[in-house]
Each structure stands twice: as C-alpha cells, then as structure tokens.
Amino acid sequence: MRVHIGTDHAGFDFKNRLVEALTAKGHDVTDHGAHVQDPLDDYPPFCTAVGEAVVAEPGSLGIVIGGSGNGEQIAANKVAGVRAALVWNEDIAKLAREHNDANVISVGARQHTEAELEHLIDVFLATPFSGEERHQRRIDLVALYEATGGYDPAPAQA
Secondary structure (H helix, E strand, C coil): CEEEEEECHHHHHHHHHHHHHHHHCCCEEEECCCCCCCCCCCCHHHHHHHHHHHHHCCCCEEEEEECCCHHHHHHHCCCCCCCEEECCCHHHHHHHHHCCCCCEEEEECCCCCHHHHHHHHHHHHHCCCCCCHHHHHHHHHHHHHHHHCCCCCCCCCC
C-alpha cells in the first residue's frame, strides 16, 4: 500500500523508524518531512502535504504524527477530501476505517510507546472501509458540506 507520512519535531525520531518498519512490511512510503530535527518547526505544512498527497492518490493512506496528534489532525482535515482521525486505541483505529473511511490517521508520539503507535498504525492500514450504505451516506454528507457549505446539493444550472 502507498503510505504518505509527515510529522514535526515531536514525532521526528519515531517517524524515521516507522518509515523503515513500514517499508520492511511491504508498504511504499513517501516521507513528507520533517527531514531535519528542528524543535521550532511547525506541523501544519507537513500535515497538509500528507493530506494533499493522499487526496491526489486515491487508495493511498496517510499518517500524521505530533505530540498529541490533535493539531496534526486539524491541519490535515483542512485539505478538501481528507478524513483524518485522531486514533488512541485499537477500536478507534478500526472504526475510523470501517465507518468513516478515514484516509489519514493522526497519532500522538508523546501519548503512547512506539510499539503501541506502530500497532495502531498497522491496524488502521489493514482495516478496510465496510462500504455499508449508512456509512457511505454519512461520508457523502460530510463531502457535500465541505464542497457547498450546506447539505442541499447545488441547484442544477440551466
């Protein structure tokens, strides 16, 4: 699977080890940074780069890492078409994919051990979207709001 990954300084060391681990598991990983350890760097550009890459490459998934994962999720979700989920346990990792067809996972490097984080990411990457109509309907409503600012489709143009 094609995986896009990005982090700021808070997840820098883990991200570098994770890229190696995911590659060893057969994933095709693109590292969107940070590429140097800088305690003053800012996470939004790394997270939006992951989001843009995931949207541009349907079927790929993204990983954003921060201290808590909160800001990283928010930043990634600013990219139209991204459905980023903050994941903190295995059930949330599964549900994010099964029910929301989340295409980006956000995790907090300061909230878990690296082994726990890698497990959550593995679960996320391995879980498919259920495809159930009720879940797709809800995803479609979110996408409609994202595109139009409302829940009514745009009127037909004459």
